[in-house]
Amino acid sequence: MPDGTAPLLQRQDCEGGVTRLTLNRPDSRNSLSFAMLGALRHGLEEIAQDPRICVLVLAAAGPVFCAGHDLREITAHRNDEDAGRAFFDAAMHRCAEVMQAITALPQPVIAEVQGVATAAGCQLVATCDLAVASEAARFCTPGVDIGLFCSTPAVALSRAVAAKPAMEMLLTGAMVSAAEAQRIGLVNRVVPAAELSEATMALARHIADRSAHAVQLGKAAFYRQRGLPLAEAYAHCAAVMTDNLMATDAEEGIGAFLGKRKPVWGR
Numbered sequence: 589m590p591d592g593t594a595p596l597l598q599r600q601d602c603e604g605g606v607t608r609l610t611l612n613r614p615d616s617r618n619s620l621s622f623a624m625l626g627a628l629r630h631g632l633e634e635i636a637q638d639p640r641i642c643v644l645v646l647a648a649a650g651p652v653f654c655a656g657h658d659l660r661e662i663t664a665h666r667n668d669e670d671a672g673r674a675f676f677d678a679a680m681h682r683c684a685e686v687m688q689a690i691t692a693l694p695q696p697v698i699a700e701v702q703g704v705a706t707a708a709g710c711q712l713v714a715t716c717d718l719a720v721a722s723e724a725a726r727f728c729t730p731g732v733d734i735g736l737f738c739s740t741p742a743v744a745l746s747r748a749v750a751a752k753p754a755m756e757m758l759l760t761g762a763m764v765s766a767a768e769a770q771r772i773g774l775v776n777r778v779v780p781a782a783e784l785s786e787a788t789m790a791l792a793r794h795i796a797d798r799s800a801h802a803v804q805l806g807k808a809a810f811y812r813q814r815g816l817p818l819a820e821a822y823a824h825c826a827a828v829m830t831d832n833l834m835a836t837d838a839e840e841g842i843g844a845f846l847g848k849r850k851p852v853w854g855r
């Protein structure tokens with residue numbers, strides 16, 4: 589179906605605690621138009637409120653995961669100095685909101701990357717909590733090729749991988765293979781293209797089978813402690829751990845282990 593008539597984002601019904609959101613602008617290589625960013629923000633808000641969902645898989649239709657910001661839309665707004673600046677400001681803020689909404693989402697998010705992920709598309713992969721890539725996937729921040737430095741993608745990239753590989757990607761714009769992306773820690777797993785969805789869903793189901801309470805508490809604590817000095821990080825996580833130990837799922841999980849049975853989590 590051509591762009592413009594199909595929904596920008598497709599949401600699959602929750603199955604076994606896992607829901608898929610699929611970027612659906614393949615004709616424009618799933619580039620992040622203002623409307624696409626709005627759809628993503630709205631989709632994430634709905635998922636955050638849905639207690640049935642334990643894990644979100646973020647996928648993309650067509651041969652490319654995401655080609656970054658919509659360059660046609662950017663070009664269309666360059667003509668008027670004031671309106672252009674206002675639009676770019678709104679678009680960059682909306683993009684930043686989407687990235688932060690992924691991190692703030694209670695449920696873990698897994699990127700399923702089948703093709704190229706460039707610039708803000710690479711930022712999306714770097715922002716997701718986990719990523720599974722097809723062997724054919726490639727990653728780059730090619731802003732420098734078109735007179736831009738990928739400053740906002742640098743925020744996510746520099747938090748996902750070490751400084752030197754992040755800087756090399758940002759300064760050269762060069763494509764990084766799936767194998768290299770795994771080596772530098774941008775993706776967790778690389779699988780044959782034909783096995784991508786199944787491998788991603790298997791990882792999602794594995795997490796969804798765990799205590800949703802523990803997983804959500806853990807995701808929030810992971811990001812919270814990262815921004816804190818060491819002593820405060822330990823203090824924060826010690827308090828989280830105490831809450832965790834007092835929760836019903838911990839009682840059930842420990843009881844199940846000692847009783848040699850499968851735990852039944854409260855949902």
Ligand SMILES: C/C=C/C(=O)SCCNC(=O)CCNC(=O)[C@H](O)C(C)(C)COP(=O)(O)OP(=O)(O)OC[C@H]1O[C@@H](n2cnc3c(N)ncnc32)[C@H](O)[C@@H]1OP(=O)(O)O
Nearest residue numbers: 615616617619655656657658659660704706707708738740
């Ligand atoms: C701070 C952050 C800044 C940014 O995010 S700036 C955006 C930076 N992104 C890029 O520079 C990527 C540009 N796109 C590409 O390099 C290539 O595409 C890909 C490698 C991603 C895919 O290549 P292939 O599969 O061969 O597709 P195709 O023939 O190049 O594109 C198919 C249609 O998709 C449109 N398109 C591709 N990327 C974008 C985009 N980012 N914004 C708007 N449209 C895009 C094209 O123009 C074309 O359209 P038509 O079929 O009408 O000729």
